[in-house]
Amino acid sequence: ASGTGNNAIVDSGDEVTITLTYSSTGLVSANNYVVRDILDGRLNYVANSATWSDATGPLGEANAANATDQTNGGGQTIAWSYDNAQTLQFILSEVPSGRSGSVTFKATIADGAPAGIIPNTATQTVDGAAFPDSNTASVTVDEQFSLEIDDTKINLDGTRDGTVASATDTDAAANDVVTDNADVYQGATIPFEFVISNTSNVTDSYTLDVNNVDFPAGTTFRMVAEDGATPIVGTVGPLVSGDAVKVTLLATLPTDVTPVPTTEYTANVVATSENSGTFDSSTAEYTGAVLASAIDLENKVAGSEGDGAAPTNGGLPWVTQTTDPGVAVSFPMNVENGGTTSDSFNLELAQAIPAGWTVEFQTLDGTVVSNTGTIPAGGSKDFNVVITPTEGYPPSDNPIDILVSSAVTGQSDRIVNQLTINKVVDVAIEADQEAQAAPGGIVDMVHTVTNNSNVAITEGAISQSGLTDFSGAIYWDANQNGVIDATEVIVDNFDDLVDGVAAGTNGLAAGDQISLIYRVQTPSSATPGLSEIGTIALANTLNAGADIDVDTADNAVNDKVVIVSGDVTLTKMQYIDPLCTGAPGTFTKNRLDVEPGQCIRYQIEAENTGTTNAGNVRIRDVAPAYSTIHTCGGACTYSVYPAEPASSVTITGTTADSFHNTVLPGDFARLEFTVKVSE
Structure with missing residues (x-):
């Protein structure tokens, strides 16, 4: 016996015709001739499709395997059977010598049948004796490329398989959309797990692409493996026909995204066959809220920590410290990262301090920084804000507006404290002098008076004492040339310093200094070796009793004049x-x-x-x-x-x-x- 088949290339679902042709070449008839054909699992028999060349109409399938289905004109009978287990058989009562005929039936290529050759070979016996098998007829199944990316696995027959489904999908399954509705903070990463199903009849691999539809600008996307961490580099696969694999899209929001109570962000994930270019897409959708990353700045002062939601304490500073001009003050602070991701925070003042003042943000070991460095989610760091006012700065209350901000999220927090500059009153005169004079001579000794206060001195005695036989007078060296000019006058009080504070205001301005010349006249009757000490003193009580000098050690100088025979x-x-x-x-x-x-x-x-x-x-x-x-x-x-x-x-x-x-x-x-x- 021999068999022929349709050797054309076909696809799943196509119908093929198989013809089993027999011929008796012996000298005697072949009795009880049995032909059996076991179909490959990739072929599905088409019911009631079998016919015999010696008769018309289909062969019956309801009879028993050896029951006669048809009879030809010569009286030979055929019994046809199909056992629903891929075995087809026909029995001819006799094949007379020299006679030939055929049995034809149809089959379809099973859904999902892998590409390649499907062989078909029949066996034969005569009166129970085996004869050689038929030739092998073959059907070649073409490669069929198809895939599905979805929230569940798709079987080869197109049905959904709920045993493999997205673990992150929060909406109804089997809708080709992976949804996440959990609230997140700025900069958060949102996972979307998808299922890729190979519905081809061949093994295939896939490339993945993400198309942003309306996630915020700056959102970054990464595809990772089912473990949610391993990056997918290149393709996914190879994946055998009918198999499925999970992949995860990680969408990371910008750290400075605007917080919103409701969202509807979407992106499309496209899987493309590496071998054919066939593709399919699914949708990632985020519907939760975007929350502001939390940052909290506080004073490290019990009871005056402050509240980030209220930079001031009802319009007042949270902490007030006092200092003298030029003396540094430290404000201990703490910044806490209340967000869900690590972050670092810039340190600065939200309001400028007076010109000449300095500010340093220091770690606890004194290192000067401008940023906190990385603080993990839920962590905090201490630091000090060190403010140094300039020398001589006037008494005042100065706001210290401390700001921490995230360069990543744009979130910030402020605390307003205050630095109060004390009133400092201190005048000084220098330095002691010693001079020689001839009898009847005159000596001039220059002294510098400095107002080390941070307020002007408009009144206060400038006195001399100690001379008996000698006489002295104190002059204001207004042009500071070291000599007494005709226009320069004797002074005994700060209020003699004309326009010394400002136009129309006499005295000595804060931080300013003047020169005084102490002129001593010796009597002509003085003898060599005679000496006297004159003392110039600045009053301790100043500005009509309103201010008291804090350092009286530098309020007086002593000038010694010695009479010599010559005059040097x-x-x-x-x-x-x-x-x-x-x-x-x-x-x-x-x-x-x-x-x-x-x-x-x-x-x-x-x-x-x-x-x-x-x-x-x-x-x-x-x-x-x-x-x-x-x-x-x-x-x-x-x-x-x-x-x-x-x-x-x-x-x-x-x-x-x-x-x-x-x-x-x-x-x-x-x-x-x-x-x-x-x-």
Whole structure:
């Protein structure tokens, strides 16, 4: 026996015709001829489709396997049967010698039948004796590519399989939409689990793409495996026909997304066959609320922590601290991350502090920072806000508006505290002087008065005392040139300082300073060796009793005047050489402020203002504290007048001495040297 089949390429569901052709080539008839065909599982027999070439009409299937279904004109019978288990059989009572015929039936390609060749081979027996099998007929099933991405598995026959379903879907199943309705915070990641089903008849792999429909701008999307963490790189698969796999879309909202009570964000997930380009899509939908990430700033002061919802305490500051000008104050603070993700927070002031003030945000070990660093969800960090007001800042109440903000979410919190600057009252005069005068001579000694207060001094006595035979007067050196000019007047009170605070207001402004010249007249009858000490004192009670000096140790100086036979006047002046290069400057008697590392050039003159020679004149000076005599690498060495060898100089690290034989009337001896202030 031989069989033929339709060798055309077909798809699932297509119908094929199978013909079993027999022929008796022997010399005698073949009796009790049995042909059996067991169909491949990928073929489904079409009921009542069998026919016999020797008769018309379909072969019956209701009879028993060996019951006659039809008879031909020669009296031969055929019994046809199908056992519903893929076995088809026909029995011919006789096949006469030289006769041939055929049995034909139909089958369909089963749904989901994998691509490839479906073979079909029949067996034959004659009176129970086996004869060779038929040839193998084949049907080639074409590759059919199809897939489903859904919230449940889709079987090959198109039915839904609820045993494999999205674990994140919060709406009704089997609607091709994966929904999440749980409320989230800014920057949260929302998971959407999908099921990819291979409904092809071949193994396939899939690429995944996400198309944002109306999630907020800045939302990022990642596809991960079923575990919700492992990134999907490349394709998903290979996935055999009829199998399914879960994948998860992670949608991460922007950290600065606007909080909203209701949402309807959607995105489409597209799965595409790597082998055919066939694709399917499903929808991710978020319907929960987007909540603001929480941040809380508080004072670390029991009872005055503050409330982030109310930066002020009913319009008042939460914490008030007091300090003197120039003295730093620390506000201990705590910031808490109440969000669901780690975050870091910028530290700043929401309101500018006065010009010249400084602010530092410090960790507890004193490190200056501008950001808290990463704080985990639910965690907190302590820090200090250190405010330093400028020297001399006037008494005042100053808001300290502290702000923490997330550069990630845009959320922020404020606390308003207050720094109160105390009133500080302190006037000072410097420095003690010692001068020589001839009988009947006059000496002028310059003093600097400084208002170290943060308020103006408009009234307060400036007095002298201690002189008996000598007489003295205090002049205001208004132009600070170190000499008494014709227009400069005697003063005995701060209110004599015309326009010293502002136009029309006498006194000494906060932080300002003036020069006073103490002129002492000696009697002509004074004998050499006689001396007196005059004291210049600034009152402790100032501004008509409204203010009291907090430091009285610097409120007076003592000037000693000694009568000598000659009349030698000693004058010391100075200027600053900031770079220690020996650069020339203008000498002055006035007080100068110098920085560490800078140099000061001193000039000391001993002038003979008498009428007789002054012999054995010596000038000696000691470098101030925290300084040493410096040569600037040779650029600022000492100088002396008269020049050496008429004079001689001895210099040590801190002492300068010069010796001069005779200074004639009207002439002078001079010594110049430089010191450097310690770094």
